[in-house]
Amino acid sequence: MTDRSSWxxxxxxxxxxxxxxxxxxxxxxxLAAAEAExxxxxxxxxxxxxxLRAGIAKGTVFRHFASKEDLIASIVSGxxxxxxxxxxxxxxxxxxxxxxxxxxxxxxxxxxxxxxxFLWAVSEGDARVTELRDRxxxxxxxxxxRAHQVEAIRSDVTASDVYLLMCAPVHAVENLPNPxxxxxxxxxxxxxxxxxxxxxxxxxxxxxxxx
Amino acid sequence: MTDRSSWxxxxxxxxxxxxxxxxxxxxxxxLAAAEAExxxxxxxxxxxxxxLRAGIAKGTVFRHFASKEDLIASIVSGxxxxxxxxxxxxxxxxxxxxxxxxxxxxxxxxxxxxxxxFLWAVSEGDARVTELRDRxxxxxxxxxxRAHQVEAIRSDVTASDVYLLMCAPVHAVENLPNPxxxxxxxxxxxxxxxxxxxxxxxxxxxxxxxx
Amino acid sequence: MTDRSSWxxxxxxxxxxxxxxxxxxxxxxxLAAAEAExxxxxxxxxxxxxxLRAGIAKGTVFRHFASKEDLIASIVSGxxxxxxxxxxxxxxxxxxxxxxxxxxxxxxxxxxxxxxxFLWAVSEGDARVTELRDRxxxxxxxxxxRAHQVEAIRSDVTASDVYLLMCAPVHAVENLPNPxxxxxxxxxxxxxxxxxxxxxxxxxxxxxxxx
Amino acid sequence: MTDRSSWxxxxxxxxxxxxxxxxxxxxxxxLAAAEAExxxxxxxxxxxxxxLRAGIAKGTVFRHFASKEDLIASIVSGxxxxxxxxxxxxxxxxxxxxxxxxxxxxxxxxxxxxxxxFLWAVSEGDARVTELRDRxxxxxxxxxxRAHQVEAIRSDVTASDVYLLMCAPVHAVENLPNPxxxxxxxxxxxxxxxxxxxxxxxxxxxxxxxx
DNA sequence: TATGAATGAGCGTTCATTCAT
DNA sequence: CATGAATGAACGCTCATTCAT
Numbered sequence: 001m002t003d004r005s006s007w008x009x010x011x012x013x014x015x016x017x018x019x020x021x022x023x024x025x026x027x028x029x030x031l032a033a034a035e036a037e038x039x040x041x042x043x044x045x046x047x048x049x050x051x052l053r054a055g056i057a058k059g060t061v062f063r064h065f066a067s068k069e070d071l072i073a074s075i076v077s078g079x080x081x082x083x084x085x086x087x088x089x090x091x092x093x094x095x096x097x098x099x100x101x102x103x104x105x106x107x108x109x110x111x112x113x114x115x116x117x118f119l120w121a122v123s124e125g126d127a128r129v130t131e132l133r134d135r136x137x138x139x140x141x142x143x144x145x146r147a148h149q150v151e152a153i154r155s156d157v158t159a160s161d162v163y164l165l166m167c168a169p170v171h172a173v174e175n176l177p178n179p180x181x182x183x184x185x186x187x188x189x190x191x192x193x194x195x196x197x198x199x200x201x202x203x204x205x206x207x208x209x210x211x
Numbered sequence: 212m213t214d215r216s217s218w219x220x221x222x223x224x225x226x227x228x229x230x231x232x233x234x235x236x237x238x239x240x241x242l243a244a245a246e247a248e249x250x251x252x253x254x255x256x257x258x259x260x261x262x263l264r265a266g267i268a269k270g271t272v273f274r275h276f277a278s279k280e281d282l283i284a285s286i287v288s289g290x291x292x293x294x295x296x297x298x299x300x301x302x303x304x305x306x307x308x309x310x311x312x313x314x315x316x317x318x319x320x321x322x323x324x325x326x327x328x329f330l331w332a333v334s335e336g337d338a339r340v341t342e343l344r345d346r347x348x349x350x351x352x353x354x355x356x357r358a359h360q361v362e363a364i365r366s367d368v369t370a371s372d373v374y375l376l377m378c379a380p381v382h383a384v385e386n387l388p389n390p391x392x393x394x395x396x397x398x399x400x401x402x403x404x405x406x407x408x409x410x411x412x413x414x415x416x417x418x419x420x421x422x
Numbered sequence: 423m424t425d426r427s428s429w430x431x432x433x434x435x436x437x438x439x440x441x442x443x444x445x446x447x448x449x450x451x452x453l454a455a456a457e458a459e460x461x462x463x464x465x466x467x468x469x470x471x472x473x474l475r476a477g478i479a480k481g482t483v484f485r486h487f488a489s490k491e492d493l494i495a496s497i498v499s500g501x502x503x504x505x506x507x508x509x510x511x512x513x514x515x516x517x518x519x520x521x522x523x524x525x526x527x528x529x530x531x532x533x534x535x536x537x538x539x540f541l542w543a544v545s546e547g548d549a550r551v552t553e554l555r556d557r558x559x560x561x562x563x564x565x566x567x568r569a570h571q572v573e574a575i576r577s578d579v580t581a582s583d584v585y586l587l588m589c590a591p592v593h594a595v596e597n598l599p600n601p602x603x604x605x606x607x608x609x610x611x612x613x614x615x616x617x618x619x620x621x622x623x624x625x626x627x628x629x630x631x632x633x
Numbered sequence: 634m635t636d637r638s639s640w641x642x643x644x645x646x647x648x649x650x651x652x653x654x655x656x657x658x659x660x661x662x663x664l665a666a667a668e669a670e671x672x673x674x675x676x677x678x679x680x681x682x683x684x685l686r687a688g689i690a691k692g693t694v695f696r697h698f699a700s701k702e703d704l705i706a707s708i709v710s711g712x713x714x715x716x717x718x719x720x721x722x723x724x725x726x727x728x729x730x731x732x733x734x735x736x737x738x739x740x741x742x743x744x745x746x747x748x749x750x751f752l753w754a755v756s757e758g759d760a761r762v763t764e765l766r767d768r769x770x771x772x773x774x775x776x777x778x779r780a781h782q783v784e785a786i787r788s789d790v791t792a793s794d795v796y797l798l799m800c801a802p803v804h805a806v807e808n809l810p811n812p813x814x815x816x817x818x819x820x821x822x823x824x825x826x827x828x829x830x831x832x833x834x835x836x837x838x839x840x841x842x843x844x
Numbered sequence: 845t846a847t848g849a850a851t852g853a854g855c856g857t858t859c860a861t862t863c864a865t
Numbered sequence: 866c867a868t869g870a871a872t873g874a875a876c877g878c879t880c881a882t883t884c885a886t
Contacts, residue, residue, distance in 0.1 A: 023866085046859060057868045059862085068860065118329075121253070157401070164383040165398065171382045172375040176419060186416035187376065190368070193412055194405025201404055205397035208387060231886075234849055258877065268851045273878065275849095445845085466677075468880055479847045481883085490881065540751070543675070579823070586805040587820065593804045594797040598841060608838035609798065612790070615834055616827025623826055627819035630809060653865075656870060680856060690872045695857065697870095 027064050029054040035075050039115040043122065047071075072119045073126035079114060080132040083107055087139025097152025100143050101192060104166060108184045111170040137163055137210060154200040160210040165191055238275050240265040246286050250326035254333065258282075283330045284337035290325060291343040294318055298350025308363030311354050312403060315377060319395045322381040348374055348422060365411040371421040376402055449486050451476040457497050461537040465544065469493075494541045495548035501536060502554040505529055509561025519574030522565050523614060526588060530606045533592040559585055559632060576622040582632040587613055660697050662687040668708050672748035676755065680704075705752045706759035712747060713765040716740055720772025730785030733776050734825060737799060741817045744803040770796055770844060787833040793843040798824055 033054035037045040047068055051058040065071040086106045093099035111117060123129045141159040148155065169187035173179040194200075244265035248256040258279055262269045276282035297317045304310035322328060334340040352370040359366065380398035384390040405411075455476035459467040469490055473480040487493040508528045515521035533539060545551045563581040570577065591609035595601040616622075666687035670678040680701055684691045698704035719739045726732035744750060756762040774792040781788065802820035806812040827833075 026867095047861085048859075058860095059868055059870095060866085062861065063866075161397070161401070164386050165379075165401070167386075168376075168379040168383055168398075168402075172379055175375050175378075176421065179419065180416070183416050183419055186372070186414050186418070187379075189412065189414045189416075190372070190376070190405040191379070191402060192405070193410060194401040194403070196410055198410025199404060199407055200410075201400065203397050203400040205391070205394055205400075207397070208390065208394055210387065231847095231849070233886080237849080257875075259875085269877095270852065270879080271850055279877065448846095469882085470880075480881095481847055481849095482845085484882070485846075583819070583823070586808050587801075587823070589808070590798075590801040590805055590820075590824075594801055597797050597800075598843065601841065602838070605838050605841055608794070608836050608840070609801075611834065611836045611838075612794070612798070612827040613801070613824060614827070615832060616823040616825070618832055621826060621829055621831025621833075623822065625819050625822045627813070627816050627822075629819070630812065630816055632809065653870070655865085659870080679854075681854090691856095692858080692873065693871055701856065 023064075026054070026056055026060065030056065030061060030064055030071075031075060031078065034071055035114060035116065038072075038075070038119060043118050069122060069126075073123035073129050075116065076119050076123045076126075077128050077132055079110060079116065080129060080136060083110060084132055084136040084139055087136060087143060091139065091142045091146075095152075096143070096146035096150050100147045100152065100162070103140070103143055104162070104169075104188055104192065105185070107166045108169045108188055111167055112173065112181075112184050115174075117167065117170070117174070134211060140166075151197055153195045154197045156200070156203055156207070157195055158207040160208050162195075163210055164208075165195075234275075237265070237267055237271065241267065241272060241275055241282075242286060242289070245282055246325055246327060249283075249286070249330060254283075254329050280333060280337070284334040284340050286327060287330050287334040288337075288339045288343060290321060290327070291340060291347060294321060295343055295347040295350055298347060298354060302350065302353045302357075306363075307354070307357035307361050311358045311363060311373070314351070314354055315373070315380075315399055315403065316396070318377045319380045319399055322378055323384060323390075323392075323395050326385070328378060328381070328385075345422065351377075362408055364406045365408045367411070367414055367418070368406050369418040371418050373406075374421055375419075376406075445486075448476070448478055448482065452478065452483060452486055452493075453497060453500065456493055457536060457538065460494075460497070460541060465540050491544060491548075495545035495551050497538060498541050498545045498548075499550050499554055501532060501538065502551060502558060505532060506554055506558040506561055509558060509565060513561065513564045513568075517574075518565065518568035518572050522569045522574065522584070525562070525565055526584075526591075526610055526614065527607070529588045530591045530610055533589055534595065534603075534606050537596075539589065539592070539596070556633060562588075573619055575617045576619045578622070578625055578629070579617055580629040582630050584617075585632055586630075587617075656697075659687070659689055659693065663689065663694060663697055663704075664708060664711070667704055668747055668749060671705075671708070671752060676751050702755060702759070706756040706762055708749060709752050709756045710759075710761045710765060712743060712749070713762060713769060716743060717765055717769040717772055720769060720776060724772065724775045724779075729776070729779035729783050733780045733785060733795070734821075736773070736776055737795070737802075737821055737825065738818070740799045741802045741821055744800055745806060745812075745814075745817050748807070750800060750803070750807075767844060773799075784830055786828045787830045789833070789836055789840070790828055791840040793840050795828075796843055797841075798828075 030050070034050045037050050037053055041049075047061050048058050050071075051061050054061075061071065065074060083106065087103055090099040090103050093102070137159065140163050144153070144157075144159040144162055147153045168191055169184040172187040173184045176183070241261070245261045248261050248264055252260075258272050259269050261282075262272050265272075272282065276285060294317065298314055301310040301314050304313070348370065351373050355364070355368075355370040355373055358364045379402055380395040383398040384395045387394070452472070456472045459472050459475055463471075469483050470480050472493075473483050476483075483493070487496060505528065509525055512521040512525050515524070559581065562585050566575070566579075566581040566584055569575045590613055591606040594609040595606045598605070663683070667683045670683050670686055674682075680694050681691050683704075684694050687694075694704065698707060716739065720736055723732040723736050726735070770792065773796050777786070777790075777792040777795055780786045801824055802817040805820040806817045809816070
């Protein structure tokens with residue numbers, strides 16, 4: 001899996017005009033500080049605390065992001081971009097079953113290491129996030145189509161199902177106060193077993209249409 | 212499955228002394244309004260909005276509950292009580308596999324209909340909630356032990372796993388803006404298939420200790 | 423000095439109509455509880471806490487006293503009544519100098535034991551308090567006149583001065599966190615020495631008119 | 634006696650960093666408005682009223698002072714600083730008796746013009762106030778030692794006595810609704826006569842230890 | 845008459861956001 | 866541009882007072 005340490009770079013979370021190098025650096029500090037604060041203390045951290053951690057003035061935050069919501073959407077966009085990139089890179093992997101597994105591992109690991117599930121809900125109305133989400137879903141669709149071709153997953157499971165179950169391992173783990181770092185793999189294992197053809201029982205409900 | 216429409220009644224979320232009928236009615240309105248507001252708009256709804264919805268004055272909320280946190284803990288306690296009761300009622304069911312399935316169905320249905328997962332975290336310090344959570348876990352342990360006896364679930368799965376995965380079907384469904392009411396059954400089906408012995412692959416991580 | 427333990431009885435703090443015995447008892451409990459709460463925790467104690475301590479319901483407080491201010495004025499009236507009674511009893515004492523000393527001792531002791539100086543300010547507008555204050559002042563005037571006759575106090579000192587300095591020993595002591603119970607006597611001694619003819623220096627300001 | 638009209642300037646009640654001129658002006662307005670409101674209406678004035686009087690928004694109060702208590706402590710600190718400075722300036726005055734008289738005059742005048750005795754109690758836990766109080770007491774000790782050397786005050790009177798009696802003239806005057814501006818001098822005269830050796834009677838209680 | 849549930853204005857405090865410096 | 870002072874609406878919560886029971 002490629003280096004994810006600088007996933008903020010790229011077209012999504014950048015403003016329209018190119019920034020001066022110091023402004024760009026401030027922006028990076030700010031995003032990193034915001035994510036860390038959110039992860040440690042939840043949605044209710046104040047913009048002042050984020051600015052303090054980033055080493056910039058409170059007012060400057062609003063020079064980079066129109067609002068706190070916009071800042072959150074930028075963080076989410078960064079993660080979404082990385083996740084979409086992962087799905088797209090795996091689109092032509094040799095083994096479609098392994099590719100799907102690897103994608104779900106990437107997704108869970110990312111969600112688990114950057115504890116930002118709660119940010120997701122806030123940014124649901126954001127246009128960038130919506131667009132990225134659609135791109136992500138397309139990527140998942142390709143992974144699922146190929147996985148079906150080799151019967152790596154049961155035939156009644158769709159891309160929507162994978163999309164919806166993507167975060168389930170992390171959610172399970174987050175019910176624990178101090179989960180061991182890789183515990184999510186246990187629940188991904190269980191859920192992935194549920195997605196496999198072997199031992200599959202019929203599902204009473206039809207698959208939903210996600211978007 | 213018994214009627215769950217009036218699970219607030221009972222010892223847990225009731226005050227020590229019997230209330231006057233009008234006070235009791237207000238209390239019920241309040242709990243229902245709070246739950247509805249939380250479900251629709253999240254943890255950040257104000258006590259004022261809850262009171263408005265309940266048709267009572269803001270100050271009255273604090274006559275019934277010492278704080279917003281206490282109100283939340285009371286809501287959570289109510290649900291936990293019902294869930295624990297369900298687990299305990301199923302402890303001696305004829306078919307342990309069906310019992311576990313039924314318990315997880317009850318849990319998912321309850322969680323889905325009362326969209327208050329995020330309240331859980333807030334009440335973690337509450338004594339009532341802690342005690343009920345332990346009782347719930349004991350109930351799950353008995354269900355899991357019996358399920359193991361008849362090999363209804365794979366041998367490497369523990370009560371902790373069931374506890375942690377309990378809400379996964381609901382979480383999956385909640386990523387959708389307007390999920391159909393029973394969609395959670397689809398994801399419970401998939402996850403339950405992952406818990407069954409058939410087609411189980413070894414898990415890379417050991418089971419955690421929940422408490 | 424006479425028994426001061428039941429100074430609440432009497433015309434001043436009684437309502438117009440005679441009370442039933444239980445109501446009268448409640449009223450006494452209430453006044454005692456209020457005074458104790460005020461003394462221990464200041465003006466900001468709530469009516470609820472007072473009622474709790476008195477063992478009656480909150481609403482009943484308002485059956486006895488029109489408002490919290492009225493309750494305070496009743497407490498102050500009780501003390502004022504006792505103090506006025508003391509002054510009047512001492513009006514014809516054998517030694518006018520001793521009488522004045524004894525009056526000031528009574529005043530200081532009362533103020534110190536019932537820590538209610540701050541209640542005074544609240545009840546300044548109360549009619550009963552105003553009337554009692556006038557009666558008290560008359561009593562002081564008689565004590566001072568007689569003290570002048572025997573030259574127990576310096577000639578340029580008036581009843582107004584005595585009235586205004588009455589609480590000074592207690593105020594001095596109250597700057598200490600844990601004053602010994604009789605420390606006020608030390609400061610009454612010093613101030614009384616200042617009131618004596620011996621070693622008196624001229625005063626730069628004329629005596630005020632109190633009322 | 635030096636000009637006391639701008640005693641707020643200086644290290645004590647100033648923040649660590651220099652303020653922008655507009656912020657400094659607001660801070661001064663705020664302190665003045667707070668003191669005036671407290672003096673006129675007591676401890677229970679709301680922060681909103683103080684802000685209104687200062688012509689700033691309520692939230693701005695909390696930019697300058699962490700809490701209402703901190704604001705009060707800052708006011709008290711300002712007065713204490715001025716008072717301590719006065720005591721220290723008088724430490725080497727030519728006539729120790731005059732020096733003590735002048736100190737007590739300064740104290741009474743300050744207390745009388747800024748009617749904030751009741752703020753004192755609130756700030757008792759404040760570190761700045763505690764330290765200043767100790768410095769003030771040391772200053773008083775020096776004044777008293779020197780006064781004893783020239784027998785300007787009676788031998789059985791201590792620095793603690795002077796400290797405790799410091800505000801007595803003002804307290805006396807404050808029992809009057811509209812005292813003339815210099816009336817406190819009358820009561821300082823009486824009390825100071827009580828502190829002199831001439832005509833002193835033995836005191837029944839030993840001097841307390843203030844700190 | 846006594847109760848205590850209900851009220852609602854008011855409290856101290858926080859914080860996203862704006863804008864003069 | 867960056868700053869941080871100012872804003873003001875909103876928050877959770879308290880409490881004297883009222884009034885239905």
